[in-house]
Amino acid sequence: MNAVEVKGLRKSYGGFEAVRGIDFELRTGEVFGLLGPNGAGKTTTVEILVGYRRRSGGDVRVLGADPDRAGRSWRGRIGVVPQTGELFPNLTVLEHLELFAGYYEEPRPPREVLKLVGLEEKDGAKTRTLSGGQRRRLDLGVALVGNPELLFLDEPTTGFDPSARRAAWETIRALRALGKTILLTTHYIEEAHRLADRVAVLRRGEIVAFGTPADLIAQAPETIIRYRRNGEEVVLETEEPTRALHELTGQAMRDGFDLVGLEVHRPTLEEVYLSLTEGPSA
Amino acid sequence: MRVFLHQLRAEQKLFWRSRELAFFTFLLPILFFLLLGSAYGDDEINGVSGYQYLLAGMIGYGAASTTFAGLALLLVIRRESGVLKRLRATPLPPATYIAAVLASIILIFLVEAVILLAIGRFGFDVPLADSIASLVVVLLLGAASFAALGIGLTALIKSAEGSSAVVNALYLPLSFISGAFFSEDTFPKVLQVLAAVLPLSHLIKLTRDVMVFDDAVWEHLDNVAVLAAWGALGLVFAVRGFRWEPRER
Numbered sequence: 001m002n003a004v005e006v007k008g009l010r011k012s013y014g015g016f017e018a019v020r021g022i023d024f025e026l027r028t029g030e031v032f033g034l035l036g037p038n039g040a041g042k043t044t045t046v047e048i049l050v051g052y053r054r055r056s057g058g059d060v061r062v063l064g065a066d067p068d069r070a071g072r073s074w075r076g077r078i079g080v081v082p083q084t085g086e087l088f089p090n091l092t093v094l095e096h097l098e099l100f101a102g103y104y105e106e107p108r109p110p111r112e113v114l115k116l117v118g119l120e121e122k123d124g125a126k127t128r129t130l131s132g133g134q135r136r137r138l139d140l141g142v143a144l145v146g147n148p149e150l151l152f153l154d155e156p157t158t159g160f161d162p163s164a165r166r167a168a169w170e171t172i173r174a175l176r177a178l179g180k181t182i183l184l185t186t187h188y189i190e191e192a193h194r195l196a197d198r199v200a201v202l203r204r205g206e207i208v209a210f211g212t213p214a215d216l217i218a219q220a221p222e223t224i225i226r227y228r229r230n231g232e233e234v235v236l237e238t239e240e241p242t243r244a245l246h247e248l249t250g251q252a253m254r255d256g257f258d259l260v261g262l263e264v265h266r267p268t269l270e271e272v273y274l275s276l277t278e279g280p281s282a
Numbered sequence: 283m284r285v286f287l288h289q290l291r292a293e294q295k296l297f298w299r300s301r302e303l304a305f306f307t308f309l310l311p312i313l314f315f316l317l318l319g320s321a322y323g324d325d326e327i328n329g330v331s332g333y334q335y336l337l338a339g340m341i342g343y344g345a346a347s348t349t350f351a352g353l354a355l356l357l358v359i360r361r362e363s364g365v366l367k368r369l370r371a372t373p374l375p376p377a378t379y380i381a382a383v384l385a386s387i388i389l390i391f392l393v394e395a396v397i398l399l400a401i402g403r404f405g406f407d408v409p410l411a412d413s414i415a416s417l418v419v420v421l422l423l424g425a426a427s428f429a430a431l432g433i434g435l436t437a438l439i440k441s442a443e444g445s446s447a448v449v450n451a452l453y454l455p456l457s458f459i460s461g462a463f464f465s466e467d468t469f470p471k472v473l474q475v476l477a478a479v480l481p482l483s484h485l486i487k488l489t490r491d492v493m494v495f496d497d498a499v500w501e502h503l504d505n506v507a508v509l510a511a512w513g514a515l516g517l518v519f520a521v522r523g524f525r526w527e528p529r530e531r
Contacts, residue, residue, distance in 0.1 A: 050371055052527070076373040085364025085528075090299035102288040103374040146372065 001064070003028045003150050003181040004049060008058035011044050011205075018044045020205040021058065026150075026183055031176050033196030033213075034185040037277050040202040042185040043083055046154050049183070050080050063150060076104050079148035081139045083155045083185075089128035093119050093138055096127065097145050104146040117141040117171060133164040140171065151175065153184045157191060169194055189273035203277045220272040227259040237267075286378050286385075293386035297356075307352035308394055311344040315398055318463060323406060327465050330494050333406040335465065338493055341395050342486035343462035345424045348391040351453045353432035355445055357383070362442035366526045376526075380433075387432075388425045395421055412496035419499045420492055423506065424485040427513030431481070434516035437523020456482050481512035 004026035011019040019041040026032045034042045047053045048060060051067035060067060065074050087096055097110035114120050117137040122130065130138065136156065143151060153172070157165045172195055175182060186192055192199045193213040201209040201216070209216055221237035225244060228234065238244040241264060252259050267275075298304055315336060323333040360366050369379060402408035411417040435452070439445050457463065459473050460482035466474055477483040484505040491497040491505075499506065 052367065052370070072373040072375060075371060078371070080368070080371040082364065082368060082371075085368055087365065087368075088296060090296065095295075099288075099292050100372060102285065102292075103372040105373075142368070 001028065002026060002061075003063060004032075004183065005061040006045075006049075006058070007060075009045065009048065009055055009060060010057035011041075011048060011053065012056050018205055019048075019055075022200075022202070022205070022207050024200050024207065024210070026181055028181050029176075029179055030197040031172070031182045031184060031195050033192035033199040034183065034202060035187070035189060035192045035196075035199050035273070036185075036202035037187055039204075040277070041205040042187075042202055043154055045202075046080075046152050046183065046185060050078060050152055051075075073105075076146055077149050079143035079146060079151045081136075081143045081151070081153045081156055083158070085139075087127050087135070087138065087142065090126060092124050092126055093130070093141075094123040096138060097141055100142045101145045106147060107145050108147040110145060113141045113145050116144060116174065118167065133160055133168075136160070136168070137171075144175075148180070150181045151183070153182060155185055155187070157186070157188070165191070189269045193269055201273075201276045209276050216276070217267070217269065217272055220267045220275060222266075223264060224267050224271065225262075225264050227262045229257060229260070285374060286382050289374070289379060289382035290386055290389075293382055294389075297352075297386060297390060300356075303352055303356065307347045307355075308390060311340050311347055311394060312397055312401070314343070314463070315340040315401060319406065328467065331406075331408070333402060334408050334494050335490070336463075337398060337402040337408050338490035339462040339486050340398055341421070341489050342424065342460065342482050343457045344394045344398065345391055345421070345428050345485060346453045346457055346462075346482055348394060349387050349425045350428040350432040350435070351449045352390075353383070353387045353429055354435040354439065354449050356387075357433065357436045358439045358445040359442050361436065361525060362445075362528045364528055367528065370526050384429055387429060388422070391425050392421065408493075411493045413492065413498050416492045416497070416499040417489070420485070420488045423509055423513075424488075427481060427485075427509050427516065430513045430516030430520055432516070433524060434519030437519050437525070440529055456480060459483075460486055462486060481509050484508045 002025040006025065007023050008021050009019055009023070010017065010021050022041075022045070024032075034045060036042055044053065048055045049062050049067055051070060054068055062070070063074060063077055091099065094110060094114065097113050101107035101110050114123055117140050119134065119137055119141060122134060127135065127138065140153070140156065156172070157168045160168060169191070172182065172184070184192070184195060196213060198212055199210070199216060200207045209219060211219075222239045223237070223241035223244075225236040225238065225241070225248065226233065236244060236248070245264065248259065318336055319333055323331070323336065325332040327335040357366075370376070399410065403410055435449070439448050459466070459469070459477045460480055461477065462482065466477050466483070469477070488499065488502055488505045488509070491502055492499060
């Protein structure tokens with residue numbers, strides 16, 4: 001059974017359509033990435049799936065239930081790391097985990113959660129003394145203490161430095177190994193590539209690409225050729241690099257101009273992502 | 283019940299650790315009692331000792347500052363910082379949460395009232411009420427009405443930054459006009475009329491009647507009715523306007 005099923009989901013605020021009829025499903029045990037730039041509708045989608053917002057249209061099933069009508073025991077099976085929001089500045093890390101543990105029937109022991117999110121050393125520290133990255137780890141700990149089957153992580157690493165991001169990725173991999181189903185939103189393609197089994201790319205409320213990270217790269221053009229002419233950068237995308245390059249150099253020799261800074265390369269993840277999210281509307 | 287007690291304990295810890303909140307809402311009425319008492323406690327006001335007169339005012343002021351101002355501030359700050367929203371994603375039932383928050387702040391007010399009464403009794407020879415039951419009923423009615431108004435007020439406050447300004451601008455003049463600090467008999471007529479409409483003057487009068495004149499609470503059903511009506515108004519605002527989510531940014 002799928003952990004999440006979304007069919008024709010729509011959400012509008014006043015006249016603005018934030019989500020315009022999207023379909024996807026999360027298979028139990030997978031890490032699914034919702035990838036897209038700010039304002040693409042990622043957070044709105046997550047907030048509908050966890051029951052914070054009501055949808056304007058479409059059908060949603062999360063762990064078999066409609067989030068708008070699901071009750072206490074359903075909430076005990078999901079964990080949410082919101083994109084923004086604080087905790088209690090005057091409670092310690094361990095006190096937070098103990099407080100939230102008390103809301104669940106079968107919590108994971110708070111000490112164990114401390115270890116899972118790498119905050120053992122900080123157990124007695126008040127939240128207001130924590131760094132941004134440590135707070136984010138506590139956010140994750142608070143979501144994990146109920147021992148949820150399904151986790152929603154809304155931009156869990158935004159604002160992290162590279163080493164903190166790598167540490168967070170390790171934690172998310174460890175959660176996957178524990179058998180959790182995870183929906184992750186991010187605007188970092190590398191993050192989706194490293195963590196997600198499958199990815200949906202959102203753009204202005206619509207899914208513009210869907211598949212494994214490798215599928216996404218395969219959808220991109222074979223080869224990119226770049227050079228500068230008269231100070232202008234020229235970018236060519238081609239499926240036939242040999243012919244394109246032959247024609248280009250032939251023309252340059254004939255007309256007597258130089259291909260300044262000539263580069264021939266496979267598209268980077270970054271370029272794949274930009275072509276999906278910034279190109280002309282599909 | 284287990285979750286309620288769990289939350290109640292957490293609420294107590296959170297209140298006492300928040301020093302500003304604990305100082306301004308809990309300690310200030312006690313300090314004012316000592317301060318104003320030293321100024322005119324030994325005078326005679328409206329035929330009773332200044333301490334006796336002032337004690338009822340400070341208990342009323344305490345109710346407004348803990349269950350009204352303190353509760354409104356605490357809820358707005360939690361709402362705007364996203365804590366309330368996060369709690370909603372857990373299995374903690376909303377009704378249990380609200381019940382624990384209310385029980386906690388009312389408990390804090392009762393502790394404050396007991397301290398004020400004890401200072402009055404043992405420090406300044408203010409006799410306790412004849413009918414303790416009447417006094418308890420008055421205190422609980424006052425606490426409940428102001429708590430309902432406090433939750434209702436959160437619907438009108440948009441941001442955490444502005445919350446303490448709004449709350450202070452309401453409950454400090456309210457306490458003053460209602461005669462918490464000085465007898466309102468010397469106030470201009472217009473303030474006296476205003477005071478007669480506001481809930482705090484009725485709570486202070488009830489407390490005074492029960493403590494100083496040893497009346498029973500049912501001898502003053504008019505005051506009880508006004509106080510309860512304000513509580514009901516607060517409840518309407520609370521039920522209609524209470525939000526778990528912070529303002530959209």
